[in-house]
Amino acid sequence: MADSVDSVDLADRARGVEHRRAAARARHLSRRSLLAGAVAAGSAALLSACASGxxxxxxxxxxxxxxxxxxxxxxxxxxxxxxxxxxxxxxxxxxxxxxxxxxxxxxxxxxxxxxxxxxxxxxxxxxxxxxxxxxxxxxxxxxxxxxxxxxxxxxxxxxxxxxxxxxxxxxxxxxxxxxxxxxxxxxxxxxxxxxxxxxxxxxxxxxxxxxxxxxxxxxxxxxxxxxxxxxxxVTSTATANPVLSGATYAAAQIDISGPSIALYTTTDSRSQVLGQLGLTPAPAVIAAGVDTEDALSVDLPLEEAEQLNADLLWLQVEDAAAVEAIGDEGRLSRIPAVAAGTALFVTDEVAAMSLAAASPLSLPWCCENHVPEIVAAIEAGRAAATASAAATATAGASAAAS
Incomplete structure (x- = not known):
């Protein structure tokens, strides 16, 4: 793969995606039960509001x-x-x-x-x-x-x-x-x-x-x-998934034809919901100007793609071919989560719209179906970061000993 990270090839990325999907599926039934219980538990707190009709x-x-x-x-x-x-x-x-x-x-x-x-x-x-x-x-x-x-x-x-x-x-x-x-x-x-x-x-x-x-x-x-x-x-879902609390995120759309990276701002619905789930914008996206009320997205120069480091990289892309193309593009392939195979590529339009078109109807669907994928991606990203840090420390120790 020309001008890309040598340690990760397409097969590795595919295995990473499938691993996260399997983890999400494994959580699905228990998550459904938990969410149902959360709504039931919360009904008493809502009685005063419901009494008015x-x-x-x-x-x-x-x-x-x-x-x-x-x-x-x-x-x-x-x-x-x-x-x-x-x-x-x-x-x-x-x-x-x-x-x-x-x-x-x-x-x-x-x-x-x-x-x-x-x-x-x-x-x-x-x-x-x-x-x-x-x-x-x-x-x-x-x-x-x-x-x-x-x-x-x-x-x-x-x-x-x-x-x-x-x-x-x-x-x-x-x-x-x-x-x-x-x-x-x-x-x-x-x-x-x-x-x-x-x-x-x-x-x-x-x-x-x-x-x-x-x-x-x-x-x-x-x-x-x-x-x-x-x-x-939404808050009950966040509480049930403590890994979400304080996790950093970068939510973006990548157009591979350019290529270009558009970061969703905190005014955009995607970022609003991620924030309500307990996540916070990563330092790199804050530096790019996502904390604005005047736009739904801001462009990130490709030269800065490598700095796009976050616990969750949520990427809305067109299809599987676009995912492969991102891995083959030199600058995009060096985005840490892309290189590690832990980016959450959202090619399913329904999953994307559960955040992008957030509503009292879409959010229960999102909590049950898409949040488990987000959780799995964060866990995979942190595990990869821990493994990388351990490998670096081992390599440093070996070098010092020699």
């Missing part, structure tokens, strides 16, 4: 529990956002979502949207992430029913015509890249909410989005209880 659970259970609730707030009221203010005259009954996160929050609050953007996650040709599908089924609105939402493409931006054709009475783009022009066109169709004042496009946290959407639906109490239940689930 919200659900004390997360995910599809929350959606089903909230389905029987109605708006608890009086209309009309006005909501401020980045493009001005919107008045909602009455409880919405035909809600269209501009983004996946907005749709997930609406569904988690027990409301089936009349329209939502389709996704292309996975090879099964489904129009939604698995957590969205599960929650819709819990509401009796599965894709094989007449109650399912209409879907429209988001590949080329906001499809105003498709949304307008559904005749919505509320359009939600709280977690979206809606432009001011989009907002003006959508506002001519129905009352429309854009991202919050002070937040950049796609920069509002899942908690902020949940509260804002809940308010728009007149379901603030349910939204606040949902935030508490989901937060409890």
């Amino acid at each position: 919200g659900s004390g659970t997360a995910g599809s259970s929350a959606a089903a529990g909230n389905a029987s609730q109605r708006a608890t707030e009086s209309f009309p009221f006005t909501v401020e956002h980045t493009y001005g203010s919107t008045t909602i005259e009455a409880e919405p009954t035909r809600v269209a979502a501009v983004s996946w996160v907005d749709a997930d929050v609406v569904i988690s609050l027990g409301v089936v949207p009349i329209g939502m953007p389709a996704v292309s996650a996975g090879d099964d040709g489904t129009d939604a992430h698995p957590w969205t599908t599960e929650a819709l089924e819990a509401l009796g609105a599965g894709w094989d029913t007449g109650s399912a939402p209409a879907v429209y493409s988001a590949a080329d931006g906001v499809d105003v015509e498709e949304i307008a054709a559904l005749e919505p009475d509320l359009i939600l783009g709280v977690h979206s890249g809606m432009s001011e022009k989009d907002y003006q066109r959508l506002s001519a169709v129905a009352p429309t909410l854009a991202h919050p004042t002070g937040a950049i496009a796609y920069g509002a946290s899942w908690e902020t989005v949940t509260v804002a959407v809940g308010r728009a639906l007149g379901r603030s109490a349910a939204a606040e209880a949902l935030v508490k239940a989901t937060t409890y689930l």
Whole structure:
């Protein structure tokens, strides 16, 4: 392998990836039981929040529990956002979502949207992430029913015509890249909410989005209880996995065609969730400027790739071919976790979106399915670092003795 680390070849990396996946699978059943227990244990702490009408659970259970609730707030009221203010005259009954996160929050609050953007996650040709599908089924609105939402493409931006054709009475783009022009066109169709004042496009946290959407639906109490239940689930997952606490991370996307490295900032949803799980940005990514509120990613010069040292290197890449190409690229191959075969290459779009499109629906899925992979990667990385340090010490001792 030209200009790469001699001690690690592609086979070693493949074995490392498979080892971590096997470890994650071995933890899976016990993790599921633990998470279920954590939610049950936390229900008492949430009773006061739930008493006002919200659900004390997360995910599809929350959606089903909230389905029987109605708006608890009086209309009309006005909501401020980045493009001005919107008045909602009455409880919405035909809600269209501009983004996946907005749709997930609406569904988690027990409301089936009349329209939502389709996704292309996975090879099964489904129009939604698995957590969205599960929650819709819990509401009796599965894709094989007449109650399912209409879907429209988001590949080329906001499809105003498709949304307008559904005749919505509320359009939600709280977690979206809606432009001011989009907002003006959508506002001519129905009352429309854009991202919050002070937040950049796609920069509002899942908690902020949940509260804002809940308010728009007149379901603030349910939204606040949902935030508490989901937060409890995430923190319980962190507590159950002490290796996460204080572990350093670098979350990035590598485009091998450049190549280029884009580090996700602390404003991005991926980093927000990793932080809620107890991880902290690695010194190298802090030095690169990830602690900013003005962007979702910052570029890391390839010349500095070797300095990208962290307990967890979370890399979103296109596919297995890209993983191989990264190992073959001289500068990228010298990233410590790549060289050691312990980088967590995320080629599964569903797993990536469980962080990138964080919501009260995606986070329970993430805790059960993706966090075990994160834990395994951290453990593998630390074991490799310990072995390397021991080897260096042995080599030093041998050299001194000779």
